[in-house]
Amino acid sequence: xAFTAFAxxxxxxxxxxxxxxxxxxxxxxxxxxxxxxxFFVTPLISLVITSLQAPDPLIFGQYVNAFNWQNYVxxxxxxxxxxxxxxGYAALATLFALLIGFPxxxxxxxxxxxxxLLQSLALVLVIAPFFISFLLRTLAWKQIFSVEGPVAGIxxxxxxxxxxxxxxxxxxxxxxxxxxxxxPFMVLPIYATLVSLDLRLLEAGNDLYGSPxxxxxxxxxxxxxxxxxxxxxxxxxxxAGDYINASREFLGATDTTMIGNVIEANFLVLQNFxxxxxxxxxxxAFILVLVAAxxxxxxxxxxx
Amino acid sequence: xxxxxxxxxxxxxxxxxxxxxxxIAYTVAFSFNDSRxxxxxxxxxxxxxxxxxxxxxGVCEAFGNSLLIGVAxxxxxxxxGTMIAIALVRxxxxxxxxxxxxxxxxxxxxxxxxxAGLAAQFLQAGVPKGIGTVILAHTLFCLSFVxxxxxxxxxxxxxxxxxAGRDLYASPxxxxxxxxxxxxxPGIVAAALLSFALSFDDxxxxxxxxGADVTFPSYIYTAAARGIPAEANVIASAVFFLAIALVLIxxxxxxxxxxxxxxxx
Amino acid sequence: xxxxxxxxxxxxxxxxxLELVGITKRFPGFTAIEELDLTIPAGxxxxxxxxxxxxxxxxxxxxxxxxxxxxxxxxxxxxxxxxTKAYQRPVNTVFQSYALFPHMTILQNVAFGLKxxxxxxxxxxxxxxxxxxxxxxVAGRKPTQLSGGQQQRVALARAVVNRPALLLLxxxxxxxxxxxxxxxxxxxxxxxxxxxxxxxxxxxxQEEAMTxxxxxxxxxxxxxxxxxxxxxxxxxxxxAFVAKFLGQSNLFTGDVVSTSSRTxxxxxxxxxxxxxxxxxxxxxxxxxxxxxxxKVTLHDxxxxxxxxxxxxxxxxxxxxxxxxxxxxxxxxxxxxxxxTVFAQNTSISTLHHDGDTVWLSWAIDHAxxxxxxxxxxxxxxxxxxxxxxxxxxxxxxxxxxxxxxx
Ligand SMILES: Nc1ncnc2c1ncn2[C@@H]1O[C@H](COP(=O)(O)OP(=O)(O)OP(=O)(O)O)[C@@H](O)[C@H]1O
Ligand SMILES: [Mg+2]
Numbered sequence: 001x002a003f004t005a006f007a008x009x010x011x012x013x014x015x016x017x018x019x020x021x022x023x024x025x026x027x028x029x030x031x032x033x034x035x036x037x038x039f040f041v042t043p044l045i046s047l048v049i050t051s052l053q054a055p056d057p058l059i060f061g062q063y064v065n066a067f068n069w070q071n072y073v074x075x076x077x078x079x080x081x082x083x084x085x086x087x088g089y090a091a092l093a094t095l096f097a098l099l100i101g102f103p104x105x106x107x108x109x110x111x112x113x114x115x116x117l118l119q120s121l122a123l124v125l126v127i128a129p130f131f132i133s134f135l136l137r138t139l140a141w142k143q144i145f146s147v148e149g150p151v152a153g154i155x156x157x158x159x160x161x162x163x164x165x166x167x168x169x170x171x172x173x174x175x176x177x178x179x180x181x182x183x184p185f186m187v188l189p190i191y192a193t194l195v196s197l198d199l200r201l202l203e204a205g206n207d208l209y210g211s212p213x214x215x216x217x218x219x220x221x222x223x224x225x226x227x228x229x230x231x232x233x234x235x236x237x238x239x240a241g242d243y244i245n246a247s248r249e250f251l252g253a254t255d256t257t258m259i260g261n262v263i264e265a266n267f268l269v270l271q272n273f274x275x276x277x278x279x280x281x282x283x284x285a286f287i288l289v290l291v292a293a294x295x296x297x298x299x300x301x302x303x304x
Numbered sequence: 305x306x307x308x309x310x311x312x313x314x315x316x317x318x319x320x321x322x323x324x325x326x327x328i329a330y331t332v333a334f335s336f337n338d339s340r341x342x343x344x345x346x347x348x349x350x351x352x353x354x355x356x357x358x359x360x361x362g363v364c365e366a367f368g369n370s371l372l373i374g375v376a377x378x379x380x381x382x383x384x385g386t387m388i389a390i391a392l393v394r395x396x397x398x399x400x401x402x403x404x405x406x407x408x409x410x411x412x413x414x415x416x417x418x419x420a421g422l423a424a425q426f427l428q429a430g431v432p433k434g435i436g437t438v439i440l441a442h443t444l445f446c447l448s449f450v451x452x453x454x455x456x457x458x459x460x461x462x463x464x465x466x467x468a469g470r471d472l473y474a475s476p477x478x479x480x481x482x483x484x485x486x487x488x489x490p491g492i493v494a495a496a497l498l499s500f501a502l503s504f505d506d507x508x509x510x511x512x513x514x515g516a517d518v519t520f521p522s523y524i525y526t527a528a529a530r531g532i533p534a535e536a537n538v539i540a541s542a543v544f545f546l547a548i549a550l551v552l553i554x555x556x557x558x559x560x561x562x563x564x565x566x567x568x569x
Numbered sequence: 570x571x572x573x574x575x576x577x578x579x580x581x582x583x584x585x586x587l588e589l590v591g592i593t594k595r596f597p598g599f600t601a602i603e604e605l606d607l608t609i610p611a612g613x614x615x616x617x618x619x620x621x622x623x624x625x626x627x628x629x630x631x632x633x634x635x636x637x638x639x640x641x642x643x644x645x646x647x648x649x650x651x652x653t654k655a656y657q658r659p660v661n662t663v664f665q666s667y668a669l670f671p672h673m674t675i676l677q678n679v680a681f682g683l684k685x686x687x688x689x690x691x692x693x694x695x696x697x698x699x700x701x702x703x704x705x706x707v708a709g710r711k712p713t714q715l716s717g718g719q720q721q722r723v724a725l726a727r728a729v730v731n732r733p734a735l736l737l738l739x740x741x742x743x744x745x746x747x748x749x750x751x752x753x754x755x756x757x758x759x760x761x762x763x764x765x766x767x768x769x770x771x772x773x774x775q776e777e778a779m780t781x782x783x784x785x786x787x788x789x790x791x792x793x794x795x796x797x798x799x800x801x802x803x804x805x806x807x808x809a810f811v812a813k814f815l816g817q818s819n820l821f822t823g824d825v826v827s828t829s830s831r832t833x834x835x836x837x838x839x840x841x842x843x844x845x846x847x848x849x850x851x852x853x854x855x856x857x858x859x860x861x862x863x864k865v866t867l868h869d870x871x872x873x874x875x876x877x878x879x880x881x882x883x884x885x886x887x888x889x890x891x892x893x894x895x896x897x898x899x900x901x902x903x904x905x906x907x908x909t910v911f912a913q914n915t916s917i918s919t920l921h922h923d924g925d926t927v928w929l930s931w932a933i934d935h936a937x938x939x940x941x942x943x944x945x946x947x948x949x950x951x952x953x954x955x956x957x958x959x960x961x962x963x964x965x966x967x968x969x970x971x972x973x974x975x
Contacts, residue, residue, distance in 0.1 A: 020395055021395065021396045022395055024395070025397045028387040028390055028391035029388055029397070032384035032385065032387055033406065035444070035447065036407070036444070036447065039444045040409070040444055041406070043418075046421060046424040046428055049428075103317060103320070104316075104320045107313050107317035108317075111310075111314070111317075116559060116562070117555075117559055120558075124548065124555065127551070128324070129327075130505065131543060132327070132331055133505055133520065133521055134505050134521065135524040135525055136331050136524060137327040138327075140328075140334075143330070148344075180324075180327070237412055237413075241415055241417065241508075242414075242415075243508070244508070244525075249529050260416045260508075263417075263420055264511070264512075267420050267423065268511070268512070273424065276420055280416060280417040281417075284417045288412060464664055465670060470656045472656075472682035472685060472731070473656050474685045478685060486672045487672060
């Protein structure tokens with residue numbers, strides 16, 4: 001999968017060595033697998049157990065192990081708007097990130113190919129946001145969009161924004177923040193597939209089909225499909241679970257809360273652990289079903 | 305793309321770059337803001353914040369914690385991940401597909417779920433939350449990224465080189481340290497840098513598992529409500545410039561090497 | 570040197586002999602080597618020739634220990650090394666793909682094997698080896714900064730510097746231009762005879778094999794078709810494959826019509842062709858006989874009958890190609906087919922022209938009789954393996970084995 005984009009490593013050239021059976025494999029695998037079982041699989045099991053817990057009849061605020069599957073029904077009844085909103089926001093953010101990210105990746109990977117130094121510089125600019133804290137970047141947008149900020153000022157002087165109406169705390173600002181924050185995750189995998197694209201294919205396409213639009217549709221797009229797929233997954237997954245952009249301290253308001261905010265609130269504030277666990281598992285199941293369907297449709301079984 | 309399309313893509317991309325860089329410019333600019341308590345409104349240029357970074361309460365301590373966590377998680381994740389990557393490419397073993405799935409799953413799991421799951425686990429096991437639990441949590445989510453990054457490097461490694469090593473009297477251990485490892489090093493370094501960046505900037509998983517300890521992102525999160533001190537901008541800007549400088553140096557020296565190679569050929 | 574140690578004992582005093590006993594190598598769904606027996610005496614220069622994909626590289630890899638045989642034994646210097654690891658065998662390889670270590674300088678590459686064996690003056694020896702291949706001036710460069718031919722010479726130096734008892738060369742001169750190639754051939758031969766090492770040399774270049782090797786083996790589809798001194802292989806090929814692969818041959822197939830103690834006669838579509846009995850692999854039934862093109866002489870008129878020569882004709886020249894030293898003629902004889910003739914351009918008057926009617930003759934002593942028939946399609950030994958149903962069966966077996974383990 002084009003996660004490799006981050007590493008900037010080239011694609012495979014030589015045929016890989018044949019796989020052998022050896023006890024060394026076990027030695028190499030065991031520590032990491034043990035780690036994953038201890039800190040990924042067991043927490044998931046803990047989550048499942050927690051999600052089925054019932055309130056302790058004796059001590060208020062404590063929970064005991066049970067098989068209280070009604071927790072799932074309860075959280076869905078209570079939080080379905082946030083769940084749907086999360087999916088919607090994440091989908092919108094992914095779409096916008098693709099609209100902004102694909103041309104950008106094309107620009108860096110293909111247009112800039114004759115200028116290697118400019119190309120590396122452009123790549124650095126895409127990665128640059130990673131190096132400034134995620135939270136500070138989001139706060140910066142909040143302040144740019146705030147009532148005293150430049151954007152609101154320009155818009156209201158143009159009469160496009162009624163005075164006193166804020167841009168932050170809206171669906172727009174949350175989707176905007178999500179889009180902004182995850183654009184590099186979209187650009188890098190697409191860039192990785194485009195950068196290794198043989199330019200002669202494009203030339204051949206222009207030769208055979210004539211119109212650049214047709215070449216793009218019949219050659220460029222199919223060949224970058226793998227990158228687009230990892231890019232959309234890498235954007236959608238964190239966006240669906242994000243709660244920074246949607247939280248009130250950042251770009252959101254009470255009516256823009258996403259499922260992440262609800263999980264956080266239930267876990268860290270309300271200390272309603274079963275509800276938080278049930279919501280987490282619902283979110284994870286939703287994403288896994290989506291990933292599986294997506295992978296199946298695009299025919300790339302080998303995700304890693 | 306010809307003619308109009310060519311200009312359009314340049315214009316569009318430059319706009320996209322500006323869009324990407326606006327909040328960075330904003331953050332850097334406000335590190336020079338002569339603010340008293342909150343750093344929201346521009347009130348004049350000063351170098352004061354840069355000179356007295358650590359005077360704002362807790363900023364430097366949080367930064368130090370983040371560094372410590374980043375380094376520890378990077379070492380752990382890179383070691384474990386590299387081992388798995390080599391095994392995945394080079395060996396046949398039982399439960400291969402299950403292992404691949406196990407490595408892929410954490411990447412497909414939203415951070416809230418990972419954070420909440422680990423927190424629930426630590427809660428049940430009675431482990432006190434703090435820097436230690438944050439390191440363990442970060443190692444987990446960095447691990448998968450390391451495996452994927454290093455794996456592609458192992459795949460592209462020409463097996464004939466290791467065979468040549470064996471043919472030239474190098475024992476399996478020597479073949480690994482003198483041939484395999486140096487060849488994988490660029491991939492391992494890239495994976496380590498990625499791990500560090502992911503860990504350093506992580507907030508969500510950290511927030512579930514940090515207990516009372518404060519990292520740099522969690523410091524910003526808490527401070528956001530009452531206004532971030534300009535010193536936080538100073539630290540973020542400094543990290544940004546350092547990272548960009550390192551990346552640029554690496555890129556430029558690679559370009560210089562390319563030119564030298566072209567000349568030698 | 571015990572079996573579990575890296576050979577540290579300095580340089581090989583002399584070459585070791587190599588013996589392959591019943592070696593078979595099967596890859597999933599494909600048999601690359603079948604029942605191969607081969608003995609290479611110590612100190613000899615052995616060349617392995619064969620078409621692409623016939624199993625030459627696989628044979629070398631088996632000997633080097635980079636591949637394990639499915640069956641059979643490998644003995645080097647009389648010791649069974651079948652179960653020995655590659656790094657413990659007193660063998661070095663010049664890889665077809667060079668396989669230079671890209672992260673090391675040329676000098677480090679060449680000194681690598683010496684250092685692993687703990688030889689003290691490794692760098693000095695490496696410089697010496699580089700001088701031998703005329704590349705000491707690039708000792709400080711990285712492999713990517715060299716041309717293909719230079720890399721190939723480094724690969725050669727890196728193997729030769731170890732003075733192994735047995736040196737395996739997989740087309741080590743393939744990327745070199747003719748002049749450098751000739752020069753390297755001389756160097757190689759010098760190194761080989763100086764220390765008396767055993768060389769096993771794989772090449773596509775027949776001339777190279779013939780000029781350098783004491784013994785040439787022709788391999789086809791995982792088997793050695795014939796081996797022997799170059800001249801013998803050329804003058805007396807045993808099979809149609811060897812006759813055609815090594816140089817060119819004119820082959821005629823027909824029934825044996827008479828046999829004497831000295832010669833036998835076949836009837837090839839009406840033409841009688843005589844072959845010395847001693848030079849024929851089979852003596853009755855339908856057999857194929859042949860003669861090399863340069864042994865055939867052209868005549869403007871029917872030559873006078875001579876008991877020592879075979880004569881066919883008349884035929885018509887259909888193609889003439891002049892190549893300076895010699896001229897190649899294509900002559901079509903009715904019922905017999907096309908015959909190739911090489912004629913030395915010793916005098917202008919002997920030139921024949923396209924369309925001329927000619928007779929052909931050659932000394933009976935130059936004819937050879939083959940063990941197989943030329944035109945019958947050779948039976949493919951690996952047919953079954955390549956069959957898709959076989960591959961399906963094989964992969965199914967693999968899958969079952971895997972499932973069993975899980
Ligand atoms: N690892 C492998 N798995 C399956 N088949 C293989 C493998 N290695 C080699 N083969 C097959 O074995 C046969 C012999 O290969 P080998 O490399 O020995 O040929 P070669 O004689 O060296 O050819 P060339 O002259 O082209 O180098 C080929 O048909 C090849 O496809
Ligand atoms: Mg070969």
